[in-house]
Amino acid sequence: MLLSDEQISLADAARDWLAKRTDLAAARADGAALAALYSADDVRAAAELGLTSLLRPAEGGTFADLAVVVEELGRAGSPLPLGQAALVARLLDQIGIGAAVSDAVADGAALAVPAAAEPDDAAISGGPGADGTLTLAGRAAAVVGGLGAAWLLVSAALDDDRALALVPAASATRTARTTLDLSRDIAAVDLHGVAVPAGDWARVGAGLAETLDQALALIHILDAVGAAGRLLDMTVGYVKEREQFGRPVGSFQAVKHHAATMAVDIEAARLCGHDAARALDSGDLVVAGTAVAVAGSVAGEGTSRAASTALQLHGGMGFTWEHDLHLFLRRIKVDELVRGTPRQHREHLIATAG
Amino acid sequence: MSVDWGSGTELGEFRAQVRAFVAGHAPGRAARAGVRSPENAEELAELRRWIAALFEAGYFGADWPVEFGGDAGHDPRRDVVVAEEIARARAPMQLGGNALAASALIRFGSDEQQARLLPAIRSCDDLWCQLFSEPDAGSDLGGMRTRAVADGDDYVVTGQKVWTTNGHWADRGYLLARTDPDAPKHKGITAFAIDMDTPGIDVRPLRELTGTSDFNEVFLDGVRIPAAAVIGRPGQGWIVANASLAEERNGVSAAVVDLQLAWEDLHALAQKIEIDGRPALEQADVRQRFGALRAEIRACALLGQSSFTRWRAGRERVIDAPAGKLWFSELNLRLNEFAVDLLGARGILTEGDTDAVDSGRWQDAYLYARAYTIAGGSSEIMRNLIAERALGLPR
Ligand SMILES: Cc1cc2nc3c(=O)[nH]c(=O)nc-3n(C[C@H](O)[C@H](O)[C@H](O)COP(=O)(O)OP(=O)(O)OC[C@H]3O[C@@H](n4cnc5c(N)ncnc54)[C@H](O)[C@@H]3O)c2cc1C
Numbered sequence: 001m002l003l004s005d006e007q008i009s010l011a012d013a014a015r016d017w018l019a020k021r022t023d024l025a026a027a028r029a030d031g032a033a034l035a036a037l038y039s040a041d042d043v044r045a046a047a048e049l050g051l052t053s054l055l056r057p058a059e060g061g062t063f064a065d066l067a068v069v070v071e072e073l074g075r076a077g078s079p080l081p082l083g084q085a086a087l088v089a090r091l092l093d094q095i096g097i098g099a100a101v102s103d104a105v106a107d108g109a110a111l112a113v114p115a116a117a118e119p120d121d122a123a124i125s126g127g128p129g130a131d132g133t134l135t136l137a138g139r140a141a142a143v144v145g146g147l148g149a150a151w152l153l154v155s156a157a158l159d160d161d162r163a164l165a166l167v168p169a170a171s172a173t174r175t176a177r178t179t180l181d182l183s184r185d186i187a188a189v190d191l192h193g194v195a196v197p198a199g200d201w202a203r204v205g206a207g208l209a210e211t212l213d214q215a216l217a218l219i220h221i222l223d224a225v226g227a228a229g230r231l232l233d234m235t236v237g238y239v240k241e242r243e244q245f246g247r248p249v250g251s252f253q254a255v256k257h258h259a260a261t262m263a264v265d266i267e268a269a270r271l272c273g274h275d276a277a278r279a280l281d282s283g284d285l286v287v288a289g290t291a292v293a294v295a296g297s298v299a300g301e302g303t304s305r306a307a308s309t310a311l312q313l314h315g316g317m318g319f320t321w322e323h324d325l326h327l328f329l330r331r332i333k334v335d336e337l338v339r340g341t342p343r344q345h346r347e348h349l350i351a352t353a354g
Numbered sequence: 355m356s357v358d359w360g361s362g363t364e365l366g367e368f369r370a371q372v373r374a375f376v377a378g379h380a381p382g383r384a385a386r387a388g389v390r391s392p393e394n395a396e397e398l399a400e401l402r403r404w405i406a407a408l409f410e411a412g413y414f415g416a417d418w419p420v421e422f423g424g425d426a427g428h429d430p431r432r433d434v435v436v437a438e439e440i441a442r443a444r445a446p447m448q449l450g451g452n453a454l455a456a457s458a459l460i461r462f463g464s465d466e467q468q469a470r471l472l473p474a475i476r477s478c479d480d481l482w483c484q485l486f487s488e489p490d491a492g493s494d495l496g497g498m499r500t501r502a503v504a505d506g507d508d509y510v511v512t513g514q515k516v517w518t519t520n521g522h523w524a525d526r527g528y529l530l531a532r533t534d535p536d537a538p539k540h541k542g543i544t545a546f547a548i549d550m551d552t553p554g555i556d557v558r559p560l561r562e563l564t565g566t567s568d569f570n571e572v573f574l575d576g577v578r579i580p581a582a583a584v585i586g587r588p589g590q591g592w593i594v595a596n597a598s599l600a601e602e603r604n605g606v607s608a609a610v611v612d613l614q615l616a617w618e619d620l621h622a623l624a625q626k627i628e629i630d631g632r633p634a635l636e637q638a639d640v641r642q643r644f645g646a647l648r649a650e651i652r653a654c655a656l657l658g659q660s661s662f663t664r665w666r667a668g669r670e671r672v673i674d675a676p677a678g679k680l681w682f683s684e685l686n687l688r689l690n691e692f693a694v695d696l697l698g699a700r701g702i703l704t705e706g707d708t709d710a711v712d713s714g715r716w717q718d719a720y721l722y723a724r725a726y727t728i729a730g731g732s733s734e735i736m737r738n739l740i741a742e743r744a745l746g747l748p749r
Contacts, residue, residue, distance in 0.1 A: 142702065178704050312734075316728060321562060338702060343695075
């Protein structure tokens with residue numbers, strides 16, 4: 001359950017790079033066009049570090065590696081949907097469509113993100129035509145990175161099967177969402193009437209679509225773990241420095257206990273998250289389903305609780321717009337609620353308990 | 355749907371009068387959670403008119419001395435009714451700064467100060483801010499460093515205040531500053547009533563994490579104020595401040611009404627939104643949460659009522675006020691987080707998004723909720739107080 005040396009260097013490299021590239025001030029700017037939070041150059045540079053090709057079968061990439069990177073993205077509060085892009089590249093390679101797009105994503109020439117309906121909403125559907133075209137209908141309510149991406153990999157229901165369809169993002173109707181999260185672009189994507197030519201979509205088993213759902217859930221879980229870890233560091237740093245009553249407030253036992261509770265919540269969430277990543281690597285859908293649900297249940301609430309405590313321990317200082325704290329608190333709440341709520345993860349755990 | 359919260363019909367006729375008055379006069383300002391500033395000059399003007407109307411009608415200030423418009427036979431339970439009815443209409447409350455300043459002036463102000471300042475509080479020509487907290491003096495207010503140095507008939511004030519709610523709109527400030535640096539921590543502090551347009555005062559708005567501008571930094575650089583601005587005696591500031599803070603008694607009853615309304619609205623919402631194809635309210639866990647919250651809100655009401663009743667009977671205990679504050683602020687946080695979570699993925703949408711549920715009300719309340727657990731004595735400070743002063747645990 002320990003990270004390998006390679007994973008540790010991967011995390012370090014990603015952390016250093018993200019620290020230099022992430023401009024949290026931009027997230028606070030009024031009316032910031034969220035897609036403008038990063039540049040094409042950022043994407044290229046991320047690709048050069050191998051962050052978008054991390055999951056391609058030919059690279060031998062694993063979800064365990066992805067987990068390490070996604071945690072760093074959360075820790076940095078990065079706007080880059082790199083986990084999502086890496087996932088698209090992998091799936092395209094696996095199903096044998098969109099080779100050029102997969103390469104473009106791996107090279108950092110373009111971004112692609114998955115578009116799937118939120119678990120509580122009606123699935124997106126695909127209707128096959130005689131000429132091999134797949135016509136889509138339906139909506140993905142919260143596509144992270146949906147505004148900045150050039151391509152969308154749509155997960156659609158097709159008869160009793162599933163289909164994955166690669167569509168130019170511009171062919172869908174994308175609406176920027178105003179959400180709690182100020183650090184990432186989130187779009188509602190309406191796919192009604194989008195026609196996907198033969199060759200750009202593939203019928204896949206329910207299994208692969210499930211893997212996509214599990215991986216997307218996992219990305220949000222680990223993002224929240226990373227963001228909460230950042231808040232823990234910020235909080236520990238702050239309460240050591242901040243003095244009241246002639247002592248650092250971190251010397252008061254009430255504050256110590258709060259910080260310790262945060263640390264334990266985050267540690268449990270992190271272990272569950274990385275366990276779920278390894279379960280995804282095992283290729284066993286049932287095992288992965290359970291592990292992702294465990295992580296979603298534990299991490300969703302645990303990271304939000306830690307964020308709330310971080311705010312409490314910062315006093316008035318944390319209550320300001322100018323402080324980074326709320327950017328992470330907001331992001332963590334969004335991570336908790338999209339791609340499966342703790343409640344939905346718990347339902348899965350009960351339904352599959354036998 | 356109407357929920358029986360078990361609130362009595364006490365003072366029923368008076369309550370009906372107040373309710374009708376509020377319905378006729380309250381400004382139609384968009385309700386945000388908590389203590390929020392007017393967002394523009396029109397809202398400010400509306401707010402002034404509204405507060406003035408409440409004084410004019412005798413609903414505010416009835417507990418004031420008769421010569422300043424108070425009612426000799428005043429029944430303090432009426433203040434509770436007024437606060438509750440304003441909360442019920444989601445109308446703006448009395449401004450915290452004005453209430454605090456009025457209570458300090460009434461108890462400690464000179465005749466001249468009372469005659470000059472109280473009428474302007476009644477008419478709301480004066481809006482007050484509370485200049486207590488400093489960058490290095492929050493929970494430990496006694497550690498404040500802003501200095502007021504006597505110079506002839508004046509004091510010259512230099513220092514910095516922060517988190518000053520409404521500072522950007524304020525006409526006057528209720529200031530605490532250190533006048534005697536050699537006296538023990540709490541003894542060298544003096545209270546002042548100052549004009550916010552005195553040269554040397556620089557108010558810089560701060561934005562809260564909610565995105566709105568409600569509080570400020572206030573820089574005081576060589577601000578010359580007359581000795582006549584001292585409230586009470588020099589060195590008595592700590593006593594003046596604590597006495598006025600302790601008079602905020604109706605807070606919990608109004609807050610309970612806020613919670614009741616939130617519960618009722620959320621309960622109605624839970625019948626409309628679906629989880630797994632069924633109304634959320636039919637889910638066992640959701641029902642349990644609503645049941646628990648309803649009970650906790652009732653308990654909050656009882657904590658507030660008991661504290662009020664004890665005060666009237668002269669039997670107030672140390673635990674009363676902090677228990678009410680803790681219970682309310684933490685319950686409010688739980689309720690609003692539950693609301694956001696209940697909405698599932700739609701819970702991420704905020705004000706400005708066309709699909710946001712209730713225009714983002716729940717997200718705003720969720721983000722704001724920590725103000726109550728931090729400001730005016732944090733939850734940790736409240737627990738210390740209860741443990742050390744009510745339960746007698748060693749410090
Ligand atoms: C929305 C808002 C509006 C406000 N409006 C005003 C206003 O109008 N005027 C004004 O004067 N002030 C105002 N305040 C300031 C408020 O009263 C202070 O924020 C509060 O007293 C806490 O001080 P602090 O922010 O410096 O936090 P700190 O005192 O620095 O506290 C930091 C953390 O340490 C903890 N801590 C501190 N001491 C102890 C201890 N002994 N034991 C255990 N834990 C401890 C705290 O609980 C907190 O979690 C406002 C604050 C907010 C958030």
